Amino acid sequence: xxxxxxxxxxxxxxxxxxxxxxxxxxxxxxxxxxxxxxxxxxxxxxxxxxxxxxxxxxxxxxxxxxxxxxxxxxxxxxxxxxxxxxxxxxxxxxxxxxxxxxxxxxxxxxxxxxxxxxxxxxxxxxxxxxxxxxxxxxxxxxxxxxxxxxxxxxxxxxxxxxxxxxxxxxxxxxxxxxxxxxxxxxxxxxxxxxxxxxxxxxxxxxxxxxxxxxxxxxxxxxxxxxxxxxxxxxxxxxxxxxxxxxxxxxxxxxxxxxxxxxxxxxxxxxxxxxxxxxxxxxxxxxxxxxxxxxxxxxxxxxxxxxxxxxxxxxxxxxxxxxxxxxxxxxxxxxxxxxxxxxxxxxxxxxx
Amino acid sequence: xxxxxxxxxxxxxxxxxxxxxxxxxxxxxxxxxxxxxxxxxxxxxxxxxxxxxxxxxxxxxxxxxxxxxxxxxxxxxxxxxxxxxxxxxxxxxxxxxxxxxxxxxxxxxxxxxxxxxxxxxxxxxxxxxxxxxxxxxxxxxxxxxxxxxxxxxxxxxxxxxxxxxxxxxxxxxxxxxxxxxxxxxxxxxxxxxxxxxxxxxxxxxxxxxxxxxxxxxxxxxxxxxxxxxxxxxxxxxxxxxxxxxxxxxxxxxxxxxxxxxxxxxxxxxxxxxxxxxxxxxxxxxxxxxxxxxxxxxxxxxxxxxxxxxxxxxxxxxxxxxxxxxxxxxxxxxxxxxxxxxxxxxxxxxxx
DNA sequence: GTCAGGTGAGAGACCGATCTCACATGAATA
DNA sequence: TATTCATGTGAGATCGGTCTCTCACCTGAC
Numbered sequence: 001x002x003x004x005x006x007x008x009x010x011x012x013x014x015x016x017x018x019x020x021x022x023x024x025x026x027x028x029x030x031x032x033x034x035x036x037x038x039x040x041x042x043x044x045x046x047x048x049x050x051x052x053x054x055x056x057x058x059x060x061x062x063x064x065x066x067x068x069x070x071x072x073x074x075x076x077x078x079x080x081x082x083x084x085x086x087x088x089x090x091x092x093x094x095x096x097x098x099x100x101x102x103x104x105x106x107x108x109x110x111x112x113x114x115x116x117x118x119x120x121x122x123x124x125x126x127x128x129x130x131x132x133x134x135x136x137x138x139x140x141x142x143x144x145x146x147x148x149x150x151x152x153x154x155x156x157x158x159x160x161x162x163x164x165x166x167x168x169x170x171x172x173x174x175x176x177x178x179x180x181x182x183x184x185x186x187x188x189x190x191x192x193x194x195x196x197x198x199x200x201x202x203x204x205x206x207x208x209x210x211x212x213x214x215x216x217x218x219x220x221x222x223x224x225x226x227x228x229x230x231x232x233x234x235x236x237x238x239x240x241x242x243x244x245x246x247x248x249x250x251x252x253x254x255x256x257x258x259x260x261x262x263x264x265x266x267x268x269x270x271x272x273x274x275x276x277x278x279x280x281x282x283x284x285x286x287x288x289x290x291x292x293x294x295x296x297x298x299x300x301x302x303x304x305x306x307x308x309x310x311x312x313x314x315x316x317x318x319x320x321x322x323x324x325x326x327x328x329x330x331x332x333x334x335x336x337x338x339x340x341x342x343x344x345x346x347x348x349x350x351x
Numbered sequence: 352x353x354x355x356x357x358x359x360x361x362x363x364x365x366x367x368x369x370x371x372x373x374x375x376x377x378x379x380x381x382x383x384x385x386x387x388x389x390x391x392x393x394x395x396x397x398x399x400x401x402x403x404x405x406x407x408x409x410x411x412x413x414x415x416x417x418x419x420x421x422x423x424x425x426x427x428x429x430x431x432x433x434x435x436x437x438x439x440x441x442x443x444x445x446x447x448x449x450x451x452x453x454x455x456x457x458x459x460x461x462x463x464x465x466x467x468x469x470x471x472x473x474x475x476x477x478x479x480x481x482x483x484x485x486x487x488x489x490x491x492x493x494x495x496x497x498x499x500x501x502x503x504x505x506x507x508x509x510x511x512x513x514x515x516x517x518x519x520x521x522x523x524x525x526x527x528x529x530x531x532x533x534x535x536x537x538x539x540x541x542x543x544x545x546x547x548x549x550x551x552x553x554x555x556x557x558x559x560x561x562x563x564x565x566x567x568x569x570x571x572x573x574x575x576x577x578x579x580x581x582x583x584x585x586x587x588x589x590x591x592x593x594x595x596x597x598x599x600x601x602x603x604x605x606x607x608x609x610x611x612x613x614x615x616x617x618x619x620x621x622x623x624x625x626x627x628x629x630x631x632x633x634x635x636x637x638x639x640x641x642x643x644x645x646x647x648x649x650x651x652x653x654x655x656x657x658x659x660x661x662x663x664x665x666x667x668x669x670x671x672x673x674x675x676x677x678x679x680x681x682x683x684x685x686x687x688x689x690x691x692x693x694x695x696x697x698x699x700x701x702x
Numbered sequence: 703g704t705c706a707g708g709t710g711a712g713a714g715a716c717c718g719a720t721c722t723c724a725c726a727t728g729a730a731t732a
Numbered sequence: 733t734a735t736t737c738a739t740g741t742g743a744g745a746t747c748g749g750t751c752t753c754t755c756a757c758c759t760g761a762c
Contacts, residue, residue, distance in 0.1 A: 015748055026712045031750060038751085039710050061476045062417045063748035066717050071413065071477075073456075081432070082442045091433045094459055103473060105424075106457045108445055122454060125412040127364075150364075263640065289614065290641050366718060377742045382720060389721085390740050414718035417747050 014055045022051035034059075065127065072102045074316065075123040075131040079111045079158075079201075083232075083260060084288055085305060086134065089157070092309025093132060100317065102129065111201070111232065113137040120147065130316045134158045138202030153319035155312045159202040160329075167315040168329040169308055173203055173285075176301040176334030177210025177255070180283045183299070183336060184253045185218050188344045189281060193226045193244045193251035195237060195261050207257045207285055226251055230261065237264025238271075245272060245280070252345035253281040259288040266294060277343035287337060296340030304332045365406045373402035385410075416478065423453045425667065426474040426482040430462045430509075430552075431583070434611060435639055436656060437485065440508070443660025444483060451668065453480065462552070462583065464488040471498065481667045485509045489553030504670035506663045510553040511680075518666040519680040520659055524554050524636075527652040527685030528561025528606070531634045534650070534687060535604045536569050539695045540632060544577045544595045544602035546588060546612050558608045558636055577602055581612065588615025589622075596623060596631070603696035604632040610639040617645060628694035638688060647691025655683045 020030035025044050032038045033048035034057075040048075051057075065071045074097055078086035086108075094104045105128065109116035116136045120143055123131060130153035135141060144164045148154055156168040184192050194211050196204045212222045225247060230240035237256065241264060244251060254269075256262040262284030266276075274280050276296060284291065287302035311330060318325075371381035376395050383389045384399035385408075391399075402408075416422045425448055429437035445455045456479065460467035467487045471494055474482060481504035486492060495515045499505055507519040535543050545562050547555045563573045576598060581591035588607070592615060595602060605620075607613040613635030617627075625631050627647060635642065638653035662681060669676075 013748095016750095017748075027749080028713080028751080029711055032711085035750085039708085041710055044711080058472065058476050060417075060478070060748050061473075062413055062422065062478055063717090064750080066411075066413045066417050066719095066748080067750050069717075080442070081445070082435075082438050084433075084435075084438075087433050087435075087438045090457070091431070091459065094432070094457075098458075103456060103458060103477070105454060106441070106445075107449075107454060108442065121409065122412075125409050126454070127411065127413055263644075266644065290644050293617065293641055293645050295646050364718095367720095368718075378719080379721080379743080380741060383741090386720085390738085392740055395740080411718050414747090415720080417718080417749090418720050420747075 013060065014057045015060065016057070018055055019048060019051045019057045022055060023047040070127040070129050073105050073126065073128045074102050074313075075119075075126075075128045075133075076104055076106045077109055077116060077119055077123075077131065077133040078106070079109060079134050079136060080232075081106060081108050083258075085158075085259065085286060085303075088305050089309040089312070092306065093313055096310050096313035109134075109136045111136045113200075117143050120144075124152065130154065130320050132157060132312045132316060135161050135202075137200050138162070138205060139200065153316055155316045155319075157308055157312050160206075161202060165327050167319065167327050169312055169315070169332070170203075170329065171303045171332045172334055173206035174210040174213070176285060176303075176336075177207040177257070178214045179210075179334070179336050180255055180285065180299075180301045181211050181214040182218075183338070184255065184281060184283060184342060185214065185220070187253075187281065187342050188346070189253040190220050190345075191226065191249065191251045192220075192253045192255060193228070194255050194257070195228045195230050195240045195244070195265065196257040197232045197261070198229050204257055211255060230264075232258055232260050234260050234264040234267065237261040238268040241265045241268035242272065245269070245274065251280070253283070253342070256282070256284045259284060259286040259290075262286070262288070262298065262300070263290060266290075266298075276341050281342040281345070283342060291339070294341075298341045299339045300337050302335045302337050304335075307332065364411065365408045366411065367408070369406055370399060370402045370408045373406060374398040421478040421480050424456050424477065424479045425453050425664075426470075426477075426479045426484075427455055427457045428460050428467060428470055428474075428482065428484040429457070430460060430485050430487060432457060432459050434583070434609075436509075436610065436637055436654075439656050440660040440663070443657065444664055447661050447664035460485075460487045462487045464551075468494050471495075475503065481505065481671050483508060483663045483667060486512050486553075488551050489513070489556060490551065504667055506667045506670075508659055508663050511557075512553065517678050518670065519678070520663055520666070520683070521554075521680070522654045522683045523685050524557035525561040525564070527636060527654075527687075528558040528608070529565045530561075530685070530687050531606055531636065531650075531652045532562050532565040533569075534689070535606065535632060535634060535693060536565065536571070538604075538632065538693050539697070540604040541571050541696075542577065542600065542602045543571075543604045543606060544579070545606050545608070546579045546581050546591045546595070546616065547608040548583045548612070549580050555608055562606060581615075583609055583611050585611050585615040585618065588612040589619040592616045592619035593623065596620070596625065602631070604634070604693070607633070607635045610635060610637040610641075613637070613639070613649065613651070614641060617641075617649070627692050632693040632696070634693060642690070645692075649692045650690045651688050653686045653688050655686075658683065 016027055016030050020027045029044055030048045032040045033045040076093055081087055090106055097104050107119045113136045132155045134157050138161055141161050141164055148166045154166040160170050196208050215222050228240040228244050230236040254265055256265050276282050284298055284300045287300045291298040291300050367378055367381050371378045380395055381399050383391045384396040427444055432438055441457055448455050458470045464487045483506050485508050489512055492512050499517045505517040511521050547559050566573050579591040579595050581587040607616050627633050635649055635651045638651045642649040642651050
């Protein structure tokens, strides 16, 4: 160790070679001592531990990962971190993973299939151990199929995707929507509007299907003009709501397929001077804080958010540990939480 | 780390060696062709590109990172991803970073200094290029100081920390709190309660200071019994609110230091049958969706959230690119948004 | 006294990509 | 004709660990 760095020697990280040198053993012995495998003499082990401690040796995870073939990192690809639904799941996943000393890398696809593909390619190049993905598109996902084929542990959440042989966790969207719309019909509504976010996302399609099936079963025609497509943001939902409720024959009820849209609908209805439930009844998919703060509180279809993250991690870790079982898919039931945003359409007539 | 199953779960990935073999050149030439440096013949370059394309070569970022000395990853350590304030920042940071082809690794400290230290050690072992951290403690942060000394680019956000020589972005917490409390005083309040989350977090301490200074300036005594300490969760804030408002001489106004606490206070006051602003006036720090959905809407001190993420990334990238300027710290002003949750304390007297 | 087997430790291969260096060409220049 | 010089290419070192292989030593057994 001669002719080494000038004064600012603190810059270069401590490597196992440095530790070995100080402990006066070979790199191999130092590694054995630090990782506790193979034969190491008590004295040597002690010297190595001491040297590592003194030098502040931390190991280089990149080098380890290169040798081992992967990083102790799990990728999480939500549609949008800002959506409280995904934020909650990210939080739960993070906590679960920390227990097994893995890190979480979050990258949002912004609901863009192209961006999702890039992110997944990136994660793959990083050799992450596995991924939890909320696929941005329900159709045609060759990149997902290829990843699974290549052996990347993968758990899909929130949205079904046909033809990708991997574990998945979803919610009974069709049933939940059916129940919500059924509740509106039972309250006497027949002109029930829907705002959803395009049929590309499986979730939206299923909720749309539940809506349509319920109407049909009740002998109500599914009308184009009552169905608005909007991106899943508060702003777009405001526009969509205004469009729906500016029609001559106004809908008497509205069903929104996620919490951001429900928020947008609330704002739009308020700005149009329509009150809930006198003028319009409202049911939203996905429960959220705000729903209990409005007056009246909003009736919603609740999803078991708290269970999704932990289950996703469990499934993923099983795969990482080598489980070869056929793909499991868990579908959670939803629960209609009746609050005060639905009334009979004649309720407000006499105003 | 433990029990990780079979060594090789997937098929062997395509390496540059494979590409070189197919293109019938050496690894060196293949690398040159793919990365565009040094001299490469046109024909060879073409063959390499073609082979890479055909084999689906993706490069191994870990190997690159080992060679280069770091990962193209930025670490983000918020207090809690579920807090919309941090979720928003995470989202903005993610978008900014994607532009420079870096990934974002998010790991929440859960406001625990010990956990923060572990996370930072982990990130350091991963050789990330830089970090954006909302430090969990304002006092005594030797680990942060050491990181900066060792040359890790670091930007602290939301909270000041004394003695860490690095860039930081904060908000004028003291001034914002002062303005909020001043507004309550101007409306005739003298028994103004405060809920904050312990003095360990710098933000809380500053907001407390602003509260105290304003009272003192107005000749009002700062009373212990009007100040409640609570963790920053909705549930804890509910308890704290109930404690404050169960006292014989009830406060006439309440100031809460973050949006989760404001939410908790709203719930608690409602459950106690106290209405806003007739029975209690309320001002919260940090604007949030819910604040405009309540009736009346909540008066808040708004922070320029949208500016924090992009600025943090800009500062960090400057450092990563080698800027040696003295640490900058940006402190944003806050803005009091007056809505309907404050009234004169006598307003509700005649009820 | 020799040999098997347990124990301890070092040399060196390896992971995949990058980069330096040396070595070829062939053309242009002295 | 001899000598530069610009190009193109490959061998091999390197990054920091991990792990196999080999060897040396020591003990106890036959």
